[in-house]
Amino acid sequence: RVYAEDPTNNFLPQSGKATFVRWPINLRCESAIESKSPISANYDPMIGKIISHAQDRTLAISELVQGINQTAISGITHNLGFVNHILESEAFNTSSLTTNELDNQTYSIPQELKQAASLIAGEVFRQTQNVATSGWRIGHNRTSSRFNLYTKSQSLLFEVGNDNSVWLQQARLTNFKFDQNQNLASARSDSKEYVAILEAKPTRITVHLAGNCFDFYLSDQRIPSNDQGFDNGVIAAQMPGTVTVIAVQAGQ
Secondary structure: OEEOEEOOOOOEEOOEEEOEEEOOOOOEEEOOOOOOEEEOOOOOOEEEEEEOOOOOHHHHHHHHHHHHHOOEEEOOOOOHHHHHHHHOOHHHHOOOOOOOHHHHOOOOOOHHHHHHHHHHHHHHHHHHHOOOOOOOEOOEOOOOEEEEEEOOOOEEEEEEOOOOOEEEOOEEOEEEEEEOOOOEEEEEEOOEEEEEEEEEOOOEEEEEEOOEEEEEEOOOOOOOOHHHOOOOOOOOOOOOOOOOOOOOOOOO
16 A cells, blocks of 8 residues: 555654656556646545456565555655565564554665666766766876766765776766666666666756655755755755645745
8 A cells, every 4th residue: 555654753644746657567556646636635545456466465465565666656655665664574484474563663775776776867867968088198097077966965076987997986886778768767786676767857856765855956955954044045844744835925
């Protein structure tokens, strides 16, 4: 079940607009949500179901994991990344889950997924922006080019190596493939294979990976902390949530 809720914040229900939606094509999906659909706070936060059927439980789980990799929902916070985490957990695969499982664990996006998503965004930026190494110098090796992408909290410095591979903190992907027509990317990191759905906008690259949504911006989006004050027009909210209505006119 796909819910508009935040698994990192006690499953707090979310509302807003699902700006981009893609459901898997090879599994049964029950949902009325599509791109630009509003998600109201007035109803149950469930926004869809993804259903698999196979010869045995192991194959059905595998199909669900593949289905999540083929699903993308942006604009709202949802639980797909958490569902993927559960599906791949030992407790679920050995049928040893209990009814108090959620009380015994807290969910956070694994660091290796964050790194893989960052490297995928870096590779896509290099290919679409034609960032390449800066050529040969007489008697020297080819020098490296660098570029930045930004999250809401970090500045990420990427380096393009001599073989045009993209590096981030001494890590890189191998076998990277990018299908611009389908907005799909695949790659390997160590022994792990990743498949991601991409959104390319003029100001950002969004990577949907293992049910999680990662935004990478071409310009700095970091918000100053409270001790810096907000004298530059920044408006900050101390509680999590989604802005659904702005009731102000120009000049007010």
